[in-house]
Amino acid sequence: MLTSATALSWYLDGARVHVSLAGDPIAAVVVGRDVDEWLVFANEAERMLAEELPHDPAATLTRVPWHEPLVADSPGALREADVAAELRAARASLLPGELARYRALCREVAEVLTDAASGAHPEQTERDVAATLAAGLAARGIDPLVTLVAGRSRLAHRHPLPTAAPIGDRAMLVVCGRRHGLIANATRWLRFGAARPEEADAERRILEVEAAFLDATVPGAALGDAFAAGIAAYGANGFAADEWRNHHQGGAAGYSGRDPRAVPGIADLVQPGQPFAWNPTAPGAKVEDTVLAGSDGVEPLTVDPRWPTMRVAGRIRPVELEVGT
Numbered sequence: 001m002l003t004s005a006t007a008l009s010w011y012l013d014g015a016r017v018h019v020s021l022a023g024d025p026i027a028a029v030v031v032g033r034d035v036d037e038w039l040v041f042a043n044e045a046e047r048m049l050a051e052e053l054p055h056d057p058a059a060t061l062t063r064v065p066w067h068e069p070l071v072a073d074s075p076g077a078l079r080e081a082d083v084a085a086e087l088r089a090a091r092a093s094l095l096p097g098e099l100a101r102y103r104a105l106c107r108e109v110a111e112v113l114t115d116a117a118s119g120a121h122p123e124q125t126e127r128d129v130a131a132t133l134a135a136g137l138a139a140r141g142i143d144p145l146v147t148l149v150a151g152r153s154r155l156a157h158r159h160p161l162p163t164a165a166p167i168g169d170r171a172m173l174v175v176c177g178r179r180h181g182l183i184a185n186a187t188r189w190l191r192f193g194a195a196r197p198e199e200a201d202a203e204r205r206i207l208e209v210e211a212a213f214l215d216a217t218v219p220g221a222a223l224g225d226a227f228a229a230g231i232a233a234y235g236a237n238g239f240a241a242d243e244w245r246n247h248h249q250g251g252a253a254g255y256s257g258r259d260p261r262a263v264p265g266i267a268d269l270v271q272p273g274q275p276f277a278w279n280p281t282a283p284g285a286k287v288e289d290t291v292l293a294g295s296d297g298v299e300p301l302t303v304d305p306r307w308p309t310m311r312v313a314g315r316i317r318p319v320e321l322e323v324g325t
Helices: 005-011 042-051 080-092 096-118 126-139 197-216 223-236
Strands: 027-030 037-041 060-064 143-150 170-179 182-192 250-252 275-278 291-294 297-300 309-312 315-318 321-323
Touching: 005 027, 005 080, 037 042, 042 060, 096 126, 096 170, 096 182, 096 321, 126 143, 126 170, 197 223, 197 275, 197 297, 197 309, 197 315, 223 250, 297 315
Parallel strands: 037 060, 182 321
Antiparallel strands: 027 037, 143 170, 170 182, 250 275, 275 291, 291 297, 309 315
């Protein structure tokens, strides 16, 4: 019995199974050995059939009245929670069609960040920048699941929901955008004028921490081992050794923002063709891109060639964008 947006969008080939971004899915699937049953609220069924659900002549459709529970108790049905690890493993490696969608999504998310940052000015409020980000995503058919903006006065916050404060001379922009059920994650920094030496130094060192995470994201490795390699790099690069405790570090990506979020000792294995989004962070410093794990290393996907970069551990990584005032 598939009931979560993550599992449903994956199983239904990228179908949108929501109306409200904050609401429960409007569909569920009973996966049978031979035939699937789609459960859809009756007032949504025709649109879902015409625009969202994949072609599957063997599937049966049950229209559920909108005022009744979508999923009733089904004796003997296996719940998602009972096989969570198995489902994560099943959707970890993206198929060619999924990967093509994901590459396009990640590229466009990066472009939206570049557009918003390039057009910003110091007097602009965090909410204005967030509105630009959300509009850019929506125009491309991307759901803005997360739009965070921190200006100079709020850079201490790791999850800065935007406010009416002006961004000032430095800002961090964070986006998580969803299309076809897949979610791309990226963070970018901008500044007006010359960088402060201590901030440039922190940027360089946090990129070295990220490199440790990326170097350890090798198919067949335990996710917990990749996590351990990354958090060990904090102390090795001049940060407090326990800095990782102040914010989550990311993990696998794809049909969930983190699928799963990495924690100490987690046993999931890195799969070939699996996306990841690590986000090491320290006071005034953070880096985050969506990447793809492969036998030749990780490939950054949230890339816009207009954004400035530097090479770290053999990879092209984003650095702070200096915007003219």
